[in-house]
Each structure stands twice: as C-alpha cells, then as structure tokens.
Amino acid sequence: MGETISETKTPRRISSFFLIIIVVTLALSIVAIFSGVNAYISGDSGTVYPSLLIGVSGLALSAYMLFQTRRRTMQIAIKMQPVTTTIRCRKCGFKNLREFQRGDYIFKEAEECPKCTEKMQIASIYREAKENE
Amino acid sequence: MIPNVAQLVPTEDNLIGWILQIAWLGFFVVFMFYGQRIQIYVMLREIEGSLRRVKYIKDEGRKDAISTIKELGKPKEDPTARVDRFLEYIAIQPMNMDPTGIVWKLEHILDVRDVRFEDEVKLMAPEADETQIKNLENTLEAALALNYIYKIIRHFYMLGKKTLSLYVIMQLQMVLPLVMREAEAFASALKAFTYGQPIGDGAGALVAAQLMQGHEKKKIAKDIVMATVPFEGRKAYVLKAEGPGGNVGKPGEAIKKILEDNKGKIATIVVIDAALKFEGEKAGDVAEGVGVAIGGPGVEQFKSEETILKYKVPVNAVVIKEDIRDAVSPLRKEIFEAANTAIDRIRRLILERTKEGDAVIIAGIGNTIGIGQ
Numbered sequence: 001m002g003e004t005i006s007e008t009k010t011p012r013r014i015s016s017f018f019l020i021i022i023v024v025t026l027a028l029s030i031v032a033i034f035s036g037v038n039a040y041i042s043g044d045s046g047t048v049y050p051s052l053l054i055g056v057s058g059l060a061l062s063a064y065m066l067f068q069t070r071r072r073t074m075q076i077a078i079k080m081q082p083v084t085t086t087i088r089c090r091k092c093g094f095k096n097l098r099e100f101q102r103g104d105y106i107f108k109e110a111e112e113c114p115k116c117t118e119k120m121q122i123a124s125i126y127r128e129a130k131e132n133e
Numbered sequence: 134m135i136p137n138v139a140q141l142v143p144t145e146d147n148l149i150g151w152i153l154q155i156a157w158l159g160f161f162v163v164f165m166f167y168g169q170r171i172q173i174y175v176m177l178r179e180i181e182g183s184l185r186r187v188k189y190i191k192d193e194g195r196k197d198a199i200s201t202i203k204e205l206g207k208p209k210e211d212p213t214a215r216v217d218r219f220l221e222y223i224a225i226q227p228m229n230m231d232p233t234g235i236v237w238k239l240e241h242i243l244d245v246r247d248v249r250f251e252d253e254v255k256l257m258a259p260e261a262d263e264t265q266i267k268n269l270e271n272t273l274e275a276a277l278a279l280n281y282i283y284k285i286i287r288h289f290y291m292l293g294k295k296t297l298s299l300y301v302i303m304q305l306q307m308v309l310p311l312v313m314r315e316a317e318a319f320a321s322a323l324k325a326f327t328y329g330q331p332i333g334d335g336a337g338a339l340v341a342a343q344l345m346q347g348h349e350k351k352k353i354a355k356d357i358v359m360a361t362v363p364f365e366g367r368k369a370y371v372l373k374a375e376g377p378g379g380n381v382g383k384p385g386e387a388i389k390k391i392l393e394d395n396k397g398k399i400a401t402i403v404v405i406d407a408a409l410k411f412e413g414e415k416a417g418d419v420a421e422g423v424g425v426a427i428g429g430p431g432v433e434q435f436k437s438e439e440t441i442l443k444y445k446v447p448v449n450a451v452v453i454k455e456d457i458r459d460a461v462s463p464l465r466k467e468i469f470e471a472a473n474t475a476i477d478r479i480r481r482l483i484l485e486r487t488k489e490g491d492a493v494i495i496a497g498i499g500n501t502i503g504i505g506q
Contacts, residue, residue: 105377107505
C-alpha cells in the first residue's frame with residue numbers, strides 16, 4: 001500500500017515585468033564583464049575588479065531569477081506508509097503479521113491457527129511512522 | 134590589489150561606468166516605488182504554488198472517492214455527477230443572536246445532515262454493506278473538506294490578486310503552512326477511510342473496545358454500544374461507537390441514559406479521547422485530568438455535562454496525545470500502544486477514587502473506523 005504521488009509538469013506563463021528585469025540585469029552584467037575585460041587589456045587595473053565583480057554578481061542574479069521561473073516538479077506529500085495487521089491466536093498465542101487488507105478491522109475473527117486450529121483474531125492494525133514525523 | 138571605492142565613480146571618458154551608474158540608480162528607484170508590488174508578486178507566486186498543490190490533492194481525493202464508490206457500491210450509473218454535487222454540500226449553522234437552545238438546534242441540523250449523507254451514499258453505492266456505507270460517508274466528508282479548503286485558498290488568492298492588497302495576501306500567506314498541514318492530513322484520512330483502516334482519532338474507542346472484549350454488548354444510543362464489565366471489583370459500563378464502520382455515535386446521549394437508568398448512582402465517569410498535542414510533545418503520551426473529553430461540534434459534550442451536573446457525578450478525562458495528521462491518518466504504533474497505558478491509568482484512577490461495588494462509566498470517544506468490539 002506504500003504509494004508516492006508526484007505532480008506532473010504543466011506549462012507556465014512568465015510575467016513580462018519579471019522577464020524585462022531578467023533581460024536588463026543580464027544585459028548590464030554582460031556589459032560590465034566586457035568593460036572589465038577591456039580594462040584588463042588596456043592595463044587599467046583599477047577598473048578591472050569592480051567591473052568584473054558587478055558583472056559576475058549580476059549574471060548570477062539573473063541566472064537565479066531565470067531558474068526560479070522554471071516550474072519545478074513537486075512531490076506531493078500523500079505518502080502512505082505500510083499498515084500492518086497482526087493476527088493472534090487467543091489459545092496458543094501464535095502471532096502472524098501481514099500487510100493490511102481491505103475488510104480487516106481490530107477484533108475481527110480471522111483464519112484458523114496453523115498450530116492449534118483455534119480461530120485467530122486481528123489483535124492490532126497500525127502503521128510505523130517515520131522518525132521525523 | 135584591493136580596488137578603491139572611488140574608482141566606481143565614472144569619469145568623463147568612462148561611458149560604461151555611466152551606464153552602470155544610471156542602471157543602479159534605476160534599480161534603486163524601481164525598488165523604492167515598486168518594492169511592495171514586487172513583494173506582493175513574490176507572495177502571490179508562493180500562494181499559487183500551494184494552491185496548485187491543494188488542487189492536486191483535492192482532485193486525487195475526488196478520484197479516489199469515485200473509484201471506491203464504483204468498486205464497493207457497484208452502481209448502475211456513473212456516480213461522478215452525484216459525487217460532484219455532494220462536494221458542494223453546505224450545512225448552515227443555526228442563528229446565534231439569541232443563543233438559548235442553540236445546542237438543540239445544532240443537534241437537529243447535524244442529525245438532518247447525517248441522514249442526508251447516509252441516504253446520498255446509499256443511492257451512490259447501492260451494493261455497499263452498512264460498514265462500507267459508513268466508510269464511504271467518511272471518505273466523502275474528507276473529500277468535501279479538501280474541496281472547501283481549496284475554495285477558501287482560491288478565494289483569498291483571487292481577491293488578493295484583484296485588489297493587490299498586501300494585507301489580504303499577507304494574511305493568507307501567514308496561515309498557509311497550517312492550512313497545508315490540514316489539507317495533507319485530510320488527504321491521508323481519505324486514503325484511510327477508503328480502505329477502512331483505524332485512525333488516530335479512534336484511540337479512545339480502541340481503549341473501550343479492549344475493555345469490553347469478551348462481554349455482551351448492547352446498543353444504548355444512536356450508533357453506541359455498551360457492555361457491563363466487572364472491573365477491579367466495580368461494575369463498569371463501558372461504551373464506544375459501534376464499529377467497525379467510520380462512526381462517532383452519540384456518546385453524550387449514552388452517558389445521559391446510563392446516568393438516568395442508575396438514578397445518578399455512578400461513583401465516577403472516565404472519558405477517554407484523543408487530544409491534540411503541542412509541538413514538542415510525543416505522539417501517544419497519555420495525560421489525565423477532569424472534565425468531559427468529547428470533541429466535535431460540542432453537542433455531545435454539552436448533553437453529558439448537563440446530566441453530570443444534575444447528578445453531581447465526578448468526571449475524569451484520560452487523553453492520548455497526537456497531532457492533527459495522526460488523528461486522521463492510519464493508527465500509529467505509538468498511539469496503538471498508548472491504549473494499554475491509558476487502561477493502566479483508568480485502573481489506577483478507579484482504584485483510587487471509587488470503592489469496591491461502585492458503578493462507574495468508562496466512555497471511549499472517537500471515530501471507530503477499523504475497530505470492532
């Protein structure tokens with residue numbers, strides 16, 4: 001009965017305002033990097049570092065924003081953990097553990113005991129929760 | 134070499150420096166005037182993600198409910214339209230401007246609702262037996278709750294988007310984590326109900342079921358069974374909702390009947406129920422106190438309190454701690470094991486507070502789905 005359901009991808013409309021911000025940041029970052037490289041070639045060491053710093057951070061920022069617009073596949077938290085049914089013989093104490101089946105309920109009469117042929121009973125139905133629950 | 138900040142200031146021949154400077158100024162101005170709007174868009178995006186998630190959960194729930202009805206009820210015609218109508222069902226609370234007698238009005242509304250739900254399920258699933266009907270009723274109620282949660286979130290999301298009011302959006306965003314927890318809890322409840330698995334809320338019913346094992350049971354109120362059990366030299370009237378179908382019954386009615394039948398000669402009443410735990414507390418912890426531990430809309434608690442007050446009977450509560458997800462998810466091992474701890478507490482309580490030969494009431498409260506007697 002253990003099941004995990006994940007959501008499917010669907011196309012998403014990106015806001016034009018958001019797209020303009022990304023494009024402007026990207027363009028400015030490229031210009032800044034270009035300026036840094038130019039400064040380095042012409043030997044203007046004072047402009048190299050600020051231009052490259054601005055360019056790289058702008059590039060990282062626009063890349064992050066672009067990445068955020070991608071629709072991520074979400075894992076929906078409908079995770080059913082296995083539910084165990086314990087069947088016990090009231091006479092000899094024989095115990096049998098199995099996966100829950102539809103129709104099981106606590107104190108329901110179950111099949112005959114393989115040891116003493118007495119009718120067994122469902123003693124418990126439970127799930128074992130994860131540590132972090 | 135560490136660059137000098139002054140070098141960032143453009144000189145006459147530095148065109149790129151000018152462009153960068155203007156761009157940063159532009160950013161500053163945009164964030165100054167449109168900062169709140171950007172914040173609103175970020176919040177709306179977050180809410181939109183949660184809304185899509187709830188929609189997915191609700192749609193899955195609806196599909197599960199329909200397929201279970203088809204599987205168990207074997208209807209001649211497709212139940213989808215009837216299920217969709219059911220998911221839009223509303224129950225209007227009685228008017229509370231004059232609160233006198235409101236409990237009885239509420240009880241009547243709830244009774245009518247129960248009968249209506251049962252009739253609807255019988256029409257949807259004509260081949261289902263009594264237990265399956267109760268479980269399907271619970272399944273549909275969970276699907277209805279999910280549909281309602283989705284509609285509430287969508288309502289405030291769309292309202293926020295239309296008005297662009299930071300305060301409407303912020304309120305929704307603040308409660309969203311709690312609402313999502315509730316939605317996820319209902320999703321796992323729906324799964325448990327479709328299979329007829331016992332849930333955490335049934336902890337009280339489980340305690341009563343263990344106590345009444347091997348004794349004759351009889352029905353004493355709507356969907357409530359009772360057994361007279363010898364318990365540490367006392368006569369215990371043990372009651373719970375009739376299982377194994379999903380059912381809470383009318384325990385207040387049952388307590389009232391036992392008290393009146395015994396003319397109030399009951400030494401003590403012990404009510405066992407599941408209770409919401411605080412974060413940090415362990416699921417399955419047992420606590421005790423005084424009062425009538427009956428959850429729900431309050432009608433059954435009110436009825437019990439009225440009769441208990443009339444006969445001045447001491448009333449004790451034993452609660453098994455769990456969170457909202459545990460309460461509606463398949464029974465956790467810790468909660469199942471807590472039933473034995475609760476029985477020990479009841480034993481000690483009765484030994485300390487009553488004399489041999491006394492009569493006591495032990496009421497196990499909660500949804501008895503997946504728990505027989």
